Amino acid sequence: DTGVSQNPRHxxxxxxxxxxxxCDPISEHNRLYWYRQTLGQGPEFLTYFQNExxxxxxxxxxxxxSAERPKGSFSTLEIQRTEQGDSAMYLCASSLVGPYNEQFFxxxxxxxxx
Amino acid sequence: DAKTTQPNSMxxxxxxxVHLPCNxxxxxxxxxxxxxxxxxxxxxxxxxxxxxxxxNNRMASLAIAEDRKSSTLILHRATLRDAAVYYCILRDTGTxxxxxxxxxxxxxxxx
Numbered sequence: 001d002t003g004v005s006q007n008p009r010h011x012x013x014x015x016x017x018x019x020x021x022x023c024d025p026i027s028e029h030n031r032l033y034w035y036r037q038t039l040g041q042g043p044e045f046l047t048y049f050q051n052e053x054x055x056x057x058x059x060x061x062x063x064x065x066s067a068e069r070p071k072g073s074f075s076t077l078e079i080q081r082t083e084q085g086d087s088a089m090y091l092c093a094s095s096l097v098g099p100y101n102e103q104f105f106x107x108x109x110x111x112x113x114x
Numbered sequence: 115d116a117k118t119t120q121p122n123s124m125x126x127x128x129x130x131x132v133h134l135p136c137n138x139x140x141x142x143x144x145x146x147x148x149x150x151x152x153x154x155x156x157x158x159x160x161x162x163x164x165x166x167x168x169x170n171n172r173m174a175s176l177a178i179a180e181d182r183k184s185s186t187l188i189l190h191r192a193t194l195r196d197a198a199v200y201y202c203i204l205r206d207t208g209t210x211x212x213x214x215x216x217x218x219x220x221x222x223x224x225x
Protein backbone atom coordinates (compact mmCIF):
# COMPACT_ATOMS: atom_id res chain seq x y z
CA ASP A 1 0.00 0.00 0.00
CA THR A 2 1.69 3.13 -1.22
CA GLY A 3 -0.95 5.56 0.02
CA VAL A 4 -2.45 8.41 -1.96
CA SER A 5 -0.09 9.96 -4.46
CA GLN A 6 -0.35 13.29 -6.25
CA ASN A 7 1.53 14.67 -9.22
CA PRO A 8 3.11 17.05 -9.69
CA ARG A 9 4.08 18.10 -6.19
CA HIS A 10 4.72 21.66 -7.29
CA UNK A 11 3.49 23.64 -10.25
CA UNK A 12 4.37 27.19 -11.21
CA UNK A 13 2.39 28.72 -14.03
CA UNK A 14 1.60 32.07 -15.54
CA UNK A 15 -1.79 33.66 -15.22
CA UNK A 16 -4.11 32.51 -17.98
CA UNK A 17 -2.49 29.11 -18.51
CA UNK A 18 -4.26 25.80 -17.96
CA UNK A 19 -2.97 23.28 -15.43
CA UNK A 20 -3.88 19.67 -14.66
CA UNK A 21 -3.19 17.72 -11.50
CA UNK A 22 -3.40 13.98 -11.00
CA CYS A 23 -4.37 11.96 -7.95
CA ASP A 24 -3.91 8.22 -7.52
CA PRO A 25 -5.98 6.97 -4.57
CA ILE A 26 -5.47 3.87 -2.45
CA SER A 27 -6.45 1.08 -4.82
CA GLU A 28 -9.50 -0.35 -3.05
CA HIS A 29 -10.99 3.03 -2.13
CA ASN A 30 -14.09 3.91 -4.09
CA ARG A 31 -14.39 7.51 -2.85
CA LEU A 32 -12.04 10.24 -3.95
CA TYR A 33 -12.08 13.85 -2.73
CA TRP A 34 -10.43 17.10 -3.79
CA TYR A 35 -9.72 19.93 -1.34
CA ARG A 36 -7.95 23.27 -1.62
CA GLN A 37 -5.90 24.84 1.16
CA THR A 38 -4.58 28.39 1.34
CA LEU A 39 -2.00 29.63 3.81
CA GLY A 40 -3.19 29.64 7.41
CA GLN A 41 -6.54 28.07 6.60
CA GLY A 42 -7.88 24.56 6.88
CA PRO A 43 -8.58 22.60 3.71
CA GLU A 44 -11.78 23.49 1.85
CA PHE A 45 -13.84 20.86 0.07
CA LEU A 46 -14.06 21.12 -3.71
CA THR A 47 -15.65 17.91 -4.99
CA TYR A 48 -15.86 14.17 -4.52
CA PHE A 49 -16.41 11.02 -6.55
CA GLN A 50 -17.84 7.66 -5.72
CA ASN A 51 -16.32 5.35 -8.29
CA GLU A 52 -16.59 7.35 -11.53
CA UNK A 53 -19.61 9.42 -10.52
CA UNK A 54 -19.07 12.98 -9.32
CA UNK A 55 -21.57 13.22 -6.46
CA UNK A 56 -20.99 16.67 -5.00
CA UNK A 57 -19.37 19.92 -6.08
CA UNK A 58 -18.69 22.93 -3.89
CA UNK A 59 -19.65 26.40 -5.03
CA UNK A 60 -15.89 27.04 -4.84
CA UNK A 61 -15.57 24.92 -7.97
CA UNK A 62 -16.08 27.62 -10.58
CA UNK A 63 -16.62 26.97 -14.28
CA UNK A 64 -12.87 27.11 -14.78
CA UNK A 65 -12.42 23.99 -12.66
CA SER A 66 -13.21 20.51 -13.86
CA ALA A 67 -12.55 17.16 -12.24
CA GLU A 68 -12.80 13.68 -13.70
CA ARG A 69 -12.40 10.13 -12.55
CA PRO A 70 -13.02 8.26 -15.79
CA LYS A 71 -12.48 4.67 -14.72
CA GLY A 72 -13.12 5.02 -11.03
CA SER A 73 -9.42 4.87 -10.25
CA PHE A 74 -7.19 7.94 -10.66
CA SER A 75 -8.61 11.44 -10.91
CA THR A 76 -7.57 14.66 -12.58
CA LEU A 77 -8.33 18.22 -11.60
CA GLU A 78 -7.97 20.82 -14.35
CA ILE A 79 -7.96 24.57 -13.88
CA GLN A 80 -8.43 26.62 -17.01
CA ARG A 81 -7.30 30.23 -17.42
CA THR A 82 -5.58 30.27 -14.05
CA GLU A 83 -5.78 33.36 -11.86
CA GLN A 84 -3.49 34.45 -9.04
CA GLY A 85 -6.26 33.62 -6.58
CA ASP A 86 -5.98 29.96 -7.60
CA SER A 87 -2.58 29.76 -5.89
CA ALA A 88 -3.02 27.17 -3.15
CA MET A 89 -2.26 23.62 -2.10
CA TYR A 90 -4.58 21.15 -3.81
CA LEU A 91 -5.14 18.05 -1.71
CA CYS A 92 -6.58 14.74 -2.76
CA ALA A 93 -7.99 12.15 -0.36
CA SER A 94 -9.59 8.74 -0.71
CA SER A 95 -11.72 6.53 1.48
CA LEU A 96 -14.07 3.60 1.54
CA VAL A 97 -17.79 4.31 1.53
CA GLY A 98 -19.20 4.86 5.01
CA PRO A 99 -20.19 7.67 7.37
CA TYR A 100 -17.07 7.44 9.47
CA ASN A 101 -14.49 5.86 7.26
CA GLU A 102 -11.34 7.88 7.55
CA GLN A 103 -10.05 9.82 4.62
CA PHE A 104 -6.44 9.28 3.61
CA PHE A 105 -4.79 12.37 2.19
CA UNK A 106 -2.03 12.72 -0.34
CA UNK A 107 0.87 15.17 0.04
CA UNK A 108 -0.80 17.77 -2.14
CA UNK A 109 0.13 19.75 -5.23
CA UNK A 110 1.25 23.30 -4.54
CA UNK A 111 0.16 25.64 -7.31
CA UNK A 112 1.71 29.07 -7.74
CA UNK A 113 0.18 31.37 -10.34
CA UNK A 114 2.44 34.27 -11.31
CA ASP B 115 -21.96 20.28 8.97
CA ALA B 116 -22.16 21.91 12.38
CA LYS B 117 -19.54 24.43 13.44
CA THR B 118 -16.73 23.74 15.90
CA THR B 119 -14.64 26.18 17.93
CA GLN B 120 -11.02 25.54 18.88
CA PRO B 121 -8.23 27.67 20.37
CA ASN B 122 -5.88 29.01 17.73
CA SER B 123 -2.75 27.67 19.40
CA MET B 124 -1.46 25.71 22.37
CA UNK B 125 1.95 24.84 23.73
CA UNK B 126 3.18 21.77 25.51
CA UNK B 127 6.40 20.40 26.87
CA UNK B 128 7.67 17.14 25.47
CA UNK B 129 6.55 13.99 27.29
CA UNK B 130 3.73 15.80 29.04
CA UNK B 131 0.02 15.18 28.35
CA VAL B 132 -1.84 17.60 26.09
CA HIS B 133 -5.55 18.31 26.20
CA LEU B 134 -6.91 19.93 23.05
CA PRO B 135 -10.45 21.28 23.53
CA CYS B 136 -13.24 21.61 20.99
CA ASN B 137 -16.65 23.20 21.44
CA UNK B 138 -19.56 22.12 19.27
CA UNK B 139 -22.66 23.44 20.97
CA UNK B 140 -24.90 22.94 17.91
CA UNK B 141 -24.01 19.27 17.43
CA UNK B 142 -26.88 17.08 16.30
CA UNK B 143 -27.64 13.56 17.42
CA UNK B 144 -26.30 12.05 14.21
CA UNK B 145 -22.98 13.95 14.16
CA UNK B 146 -19.79 12.01 14.76
CA UNK B 147 -16.82 13.93 16.21
CA UNK B 148 -13.67 13.44 14.15
CA UNK B 149 -10.14 14.68 14.75
CA UNK B 150 -7.53 15.04 12.07
CA UNK B 151 -4.09 16.57 12.29
CA UNK B 152 -1.80 18.12 9.72
CA UNK B 153 1.93 17.96 10.19
CA UNK B 154 4.05 20.61 8.48
CA UNK B 155 4.17 20.22 4.69
CA UNK B 156 1.89 17.18 4.71
CA UNK B 157 -1.74 16.40 4.03
CA UNK B 158 -4.07 15.92 7.01
CA UNK B 159 -4.17 12.53 8.73
CA UNK B 160 -6.92 10.88 10.71
CA UNK B 161 -6.47 10.74 14.48
CA UNK B 162 -9.66 9.46 16.09
CA UNK B 163 -13.45 9.70 16.04
CA UNK B 164 -16.35 9.07 18.40
CA UNK B 165 -20.09 9.50 18.89
CA UNK B 166 -20.97 9.44 22.58
CA UNK B 167 -18.51 7.30 24.50
CA UNK B 168 -14.87 8.06 25.15
CA UNK B 169 -12.54 6.42 22.65
CA ASN B 170 -8.92 5.31 22.76
CA ASN B 171 -6.54 4.29 20.02
CA ARG B 172 -2.80 4.07 19.59
CA MET B 173 -2.49 7.76 18.77
CA ALA B 174 -4.78 9.47 21.25
CA SER B 175 -7.88 9.44 23.42
CA LEU B 176 -11.11 11.29 22.80
CA ALA B 177 -13.16 12.44 25.77
CA ILE B 178 -16.72 13.49 24.91
CA ALA B 179 -18.85 15.54 27.30
CA GLU B 180 -22.08 13.96 28.48
CA ASP B 181 -24.15 16.57 26.61
CA ARG B 182 -21.85 16.17 23.56
CA LYS B 183 -21.44 19.92 23.26
CA SER B 184 -17.70 19.69 23.73
CA SER B 185 -14.89 17.18 23.41
CA THR B 186 -11.20 16.93 24.22
CA LEU B 187 -8.44 15.23 22.30
CA ILE B 188 -5.83 13.87 24.68
CA LEU B 189 -2.26 13.13 23.68
CA HIS B 190 -0.89 11.20 26.61
CA ARG B 191 2.79 12.01 26.08
CA ALA B 192 3.48 14.70 23.53
CA THR B 193 6.58 14.33 21.39
CA LEU B 194 8.17 16.76 18.97
CA ARG B 195 6.58 14.76 16.16
CA ASP B 196 3.11 15.70 17.49
CA ALA B 197 3.65 19.35 16.57
CA ALA B 198 0.86 19.95 14.07
CA VAL B 199 -2.46 21.67 13.45
CA TYR B 200 -5.27 19.66 15.01
CA TYR B 201 -8.75 19.88 13.50
CA CYS B 202 -11.99 18.96 15.24
CA ILE B 203 -14.69 18.13 12.67
CA LEU B 204 -18.33 17.07 12.89
CA ARG B 205 -19.61 14.60 10.30
CA ASP B 206 -23.29 13.78 9.92
CA THR B 207 -23.79 10.04 9.53
CA GLY B 208 -26.64 10.57 7.09
CA THR B 209 -24.86 12.79 4.62
CA UNK B 210 -21.26 12.11 5.54
CA UNK B 211 -18.91 12.65 2.67
CA UNK B 212 -16.77 15.77 2.77
CA UNK B 213 -14.83 16.99 5.77
CA UNK B 214 -15.47 20.59 6.81
CA UNK B 215 -12.27 21.91 8.36
CA UNK B 216 -12.03 25.01 10.53
CA UNK B 217 -8.74 26.71 11.27
CA UNK B 218 -7.78 24.18 13.96
CA UNK B 219 -5.39 24.41 16.89
CA UNK B 220 -1.69 24.76 16.19
CA UNK B 221 0.16 22.67 18.80
CA UNK B 222 3.75 23.57 19.58
CA UNK B 223 5.83 21.04 21.50
CA UNK B 224 9.04 22.13 23.13
CA UNK B 225 11.90 20.29 24.84
